[in-house]
Amino acid sequence: MARFIQFTLMRAVMSLFTLLTVSLIVFSLMELVPGNCAERYLAFKNTQGSQITIDDIKAEERRLGLDQPFLQRWTSWVGNVFFKGEFGDSCILRLDINQLLSDKFWISLGICLAALAVAYLIAIPVGIYSATTKSAVANNSLRFVSYLGLALPNFLLALIIMLISTVLFGDSLTGLFSAEYRDAPWSLDKFLDFLSRAWLPIFILGWSATAFALQTVRALMLDEVGKLYVTAASARGISGSKLLWRYPARHAMGPVINSLGFDLNRIFNELPVVALILTLTEAGALLIESLARSNDQQLAGAIIFLLTASIVLVNFVTDILLALMDPRIRKGMIGA
Amino acid sequence: MSLLNVNNLTLQFDTDEGRITAVDDVSFELNAGEVLGLVGESGSGKSVTAKSLMKLNPDNAVYGEGSQITLTLDNENIDVLSLKSGNELQVIRGGAVSMIFQEPMASFAPAISIGDQMVEQLTLHKGISKREAAEISIEMLDRVGISDAAKRFNQYAVELSGGMRQRAMIAMALSTRPSLLIADEPTTALDVTIQAQVIDLMKDLIKEFGMGIIFITHDLGVIAQTADRVAVMYLGKLVEQGTVRDVIKNPSHPYTRGLLNALPKLDNLDTPLMPIPGDIPSPLERPEGCVFHTRCSVAEPRCQQSVPSYSSFGDNHKAACFVTAEQQGNV
Numbered sequence: 001m002a003r004f005i006q007f008t009l010m011r012a013v014m015s016l017f018t019l020l021t022v023s024l025i026v027f028s029l030m031e032l033v034p035g036n037c038a039e040r041y042l043a044f045k046n047t048q049g050s051q052i053t054i055d056d057i058k059a060e061e062r063r064l065g066l067d068q069p070f071l072q073r074w075t076s077w078v079g080n081v082f083f084k085g086e087f088g089d090s091c092i093l094r095l096d097i098n099q100l101l102s103d104k105f106w107i108s109l110g111i112c113l114a115a116l117a118v119a120y121l122i123a124i125p126v127g128i129y130s131a132t133t134k135s136a137v138a139n140n141s142l143r144f145v146s147y148l149g150l151a152l153p154n155f156l157l158a159l160i161i162m163l164i165s166t167v168l169f170g171d172s173l174t175g176l177f178s179a180e181y182r183d184a185p186w187s188l189d190k191f192l193d194f195l196s197r198a199w200l201p202i203f204i205l206g207w208s209a210t211a212f213a214l215q216t217v218r219a220l221m222l223d224e225v226g227k228l229y230v231t232a233a234s235a236r237g238i239s240g241s242k243l244l245w246r247y248p249a250r251h252a253m254g255p256v257i258n259s260l261g262f263d264l265n266r267i268f269n270e271l272p273v274v275a276l277i278l279t280l281t282e283a284g285a286l287l288i289e290s291l292a293r294s295n296d297q298q299l300a301g302a303i304i305f306l307l308t309a310s311i312v313l314v315n316f317v318t319d320i321l322l323a324l325m326d327p328r329i330r331k332g333m334i335g336a
Numbered sequence: 337m338s339l340l341n342v343n344n345l346t347l348q349f350d351t352d353e354g355r356i357t358a359v360d361d362v363s364f365e366l367n368a369g370e371v372l373g374l375v376g377e378s379g380s381g382k383s384v385t386a387k388s389l390m391k392l393n394p395d396n397a398v399y400g401e402g403s404q405i406t407l408t409l410d411n412e413n414i415d416v417l418s419l420k421s422g423n424e425l426q427v428i429r430g431g432a433v434s435m436i437f438q439e440p441m442a443s444f445a446p447a448i449s450i451g452d453q454m455v456e457q458l459t460l461h462k463g464i465s466k467r468e469a470a471e472i473s474i475e476m477l478d479r480v481g482i483s484d485a486a487k488r489f490n491q492y493a494v495e496l497s498g499g500m501r502q503r504a505m506i507a508m509a510l511s512t513r514p515s516l517l518i519a520d521e522p523t524t525a526l527d528v529t530i531q532a533q534v535i536d537l538m539k540d541l542i543k544e545f546g547m548g549i550i551f552i553t554h555d556l557g558v559i560a561q562t563a564d565r566v567a568v569m570y571l572g573k574l575v576e577q578g579t580v581r582d583v584i585k586n587p588s589h590p591y592t593r594g595l596l597n598a599l600p601k602l603d604n605l606d607t608p609l610m611p612i613p614g615d616i617p618s619p620l621e622r623p624e625g626c627v628f629h630t631r632c633s634v635a636e637p638r639c640q641q642s643v644p645s646y647s648s649f650g651d652n653h654k655a656a657c658f659v660t661a662e663q664q665g666n667v
C-alpha cells in the first residue's frame with residue numbers, strides 16, 4: 001500500500017512536470033505567432049480609426065511587460081497559471097481571460113467527458129458481448145450500426161436530429177440554455193435545463209466515439225478470448241460470466257483504458273463543429289475564433305493549456321487505473 | 337472397471353472449407369494409476385482427442401454418432417459427451433480431470449496472481465474456504481519443488497522462470513486431486529535439463545497420487561521414460577497401441593517404426609537419421625484407405641483402397657497395417 005501511494009505521488013509529480021513542459025511549449029507557440037499583443041491590439045485600434053505610432057507600440061509593450069526577456073515572461077505566466085489560476089488579459093478584447101472563459105471551458109469539458117463516459121459505458125459491455133456472441137444477426141447489426149457511427153459525420157447527424165425535432169416538436173434543440181436561464185446564476189433548475197439541452201451534443205459526440213471505442217473493445221476481446229489462459233481457465237471449471245469478466249475482459253481492458261486520453265482529445269476536436277451547428281457557446285469555438293480570426297494568442301494559449309491539462313489529468317487517472325488492474329504495469333513502474 | 341473408456345471417438349470440425357475429420361474412430365482405455373502415452377506428429381489429432389475428454393474443443397466440433405467417452409469415478413459412470421452446461425462440466429473440468437498445457441507461460445492469466453488462480457479453482461471444486469485453499473495451494477507449490485512457496489503464491493506468471501511455471505501449473509492441476517490428469521506436451525517448451533527435472537517430478541507425483549495420466553507428446557524418448565502404455569496416432573487414426581516395451585521393441589506399424597528410426601541414437605552417432613519422408617497431409621486432403629499410405633515405405637495397392645483393421649501382435653498390442661500383419665502371420 002505504501003508502495004502504491006509512493007507510485008501515485010510519483011505519477012502526480014511526473015504529471016506536473018509534463019504540465020510545465022506543456023506550458024513552455026504553449027507559451028513558445030504563443031510567442032511564435034508574428035507580432036505581439038501590443039502590436040495586435042493597436043493594429044486593431046487602427047482599424048477603429050485611431051492613429052498609431054511606433055512610440056505608442058513601445059509604450060504599450062512596456063506597459064504589458066513585453067520588453068522583458070522570454071524566460072522571465074514565461075515564468076510569470078506559469079506562476080500566475082499554476083498558483084493563482086489566472087491567465088491574464090486577452091490581447092484584443094482587453095478582458096480578463098478567466099472572466100471571458102467563465103463557464104465555457106468547464107461546460108465544454110463537461111460535455112466532452114460526458115460523451116466519453118457515455119461512449120465507453122456503451123462500448124465496453126456491447127463490445128464484449130459482440131466479441132463473444134455467436135449470433136450472426138446481433139453481430140452484423142452491431143457492426144452495421146458501428147460503421148454508421150464511424151461513417152456518418154457529426155454535423156450531418158446534428159442536422160438530421162435538428163430537422164426531425166423541429167418538424168415534430170417545433171424546437172430546434174439549439175443552444176445550451178433556455179432563454180430564461182441564459183444569464184441566470186447557476187441553480188438546480190438551471191442545471192436541469194442545461195441537461196435537457198446538453199444531451200444532444202453529448203449524444204452526437206458520443207455517437208462516433210462509441211462506434212470507435214466499440215471497434216477497439218471488440219478487437220481486443222477477440223484477441224483475448226482466443227488465448228490459452230482462457231482455455232486453461234475453462235479447463236479448471238470456470239465458466240459463464242465469471243470466466244468472461246475475470247479472464248478475457250479484464251485483460252482486454254488495459255489498452256481500452258489507455259485510449260481514454262486520446263479519445264478525449266478527439267472529442268474535443270469535434271466539439272466546435274457540433275457547437276457551430278447547435279449554436280452552443282463553448283470553448284472550442286472560442287479557441288478557433290481566437291486562433292484563426294482575431295489572432296488572440298493569450299486567449300488561445302489559455303484554452304490550449306486548459307485542454308492539455310485535462311488530457312494530462314485523464315492520463316494520470318488512467319495510469320493509476322491501469323496499475324490497479326495489471327500487476328505487470330504496477331511492478332514495472334514501482335519495481336517488484 | 338477402467339477409469340476411462342473411449343469408444344469409437346470420431347470428431348469433425350465444421351469449417352468454411354467443409355467438414356474436417358480430426359479424430360477418426362479412436363478407442364482406448366486407461367486404468368487408475370496408469371500412464372498412457374499419446375504419440376504423434378503435430379496434426380495427428382492427439383491434442384484434440386485429449387481435449388474432447390474435457391469437452392474443451394471449440395464450438396464447431398461435431399462428435400460422431402457412436403462416439404462415447406465414459407469416466408468411472410467410485411463406480412459411477414459419467415458419460416462425458418452428454419455433459420452440457422458449465423456446472424455439469426465442472427466434474428470433468430478441474431474436478432476429476434485436470435489438464436497441463438504445453439505453454440506454461442500462456443496458460444496462466446497474466447494479470448491474476450498464481451495463488452488467486454489456484455485458490456479460485458480449489459474453492460470452486462472443493463467447497464472450502466479461501467484460507468484453507470491458500471494453505472493447500474502453498475503446500476502443493478512446495479511439494480512440486482518451488483522454493484519459497486508462500487512468496488511465489490502471491491507472484492504472477494511473468495515473475496517465474498519457465499520450469500518454475502510448469503511446476504506451478506502441475507501444482508495447480510494436482511491441487512484438486514483429480515482422478516485423471518491430461519498432460520499436453522508438458523515438457524516440450526522447456527530446456528532439456530528442466531525437462532528431465534519435470535519428468536522426474538511427474539513420475540514421483542504419479543506414484544504418490546495414483547491417478548491415471550494421459551501424456552501427450554511427439555517425443556518417443558519421453559514416453560519411454562514415463563508411460564506404461566503407448567498409443568500412436570496419425571491423422572486422427574490410432575494406428576498402434578500396446579505396452580511401451582512391446583511397441584518400442586516390436587513396432588508393428590510402419591509409422592511407429594518411422595518415429596523410432598527418426599530418433600537420434602546416442603550409442604552410434606554415425607547412424608544416419610531416418611526421417612519419415614514427406615509431411616503429414618492436410619486434414620482437408622485425407623488419403624483414402626490407410627491414411628498413412630502416402631508416406632509409407634511398404635505400401636501396397638490395397639492400402640490405397642481399404643482401411644486396415646487392427647491385428648493383434650501380443651497381449652494388448654495391436655496395430656492397423658495389412659503388410660506387417662501378414663508378415664507376422666496375424667491376419
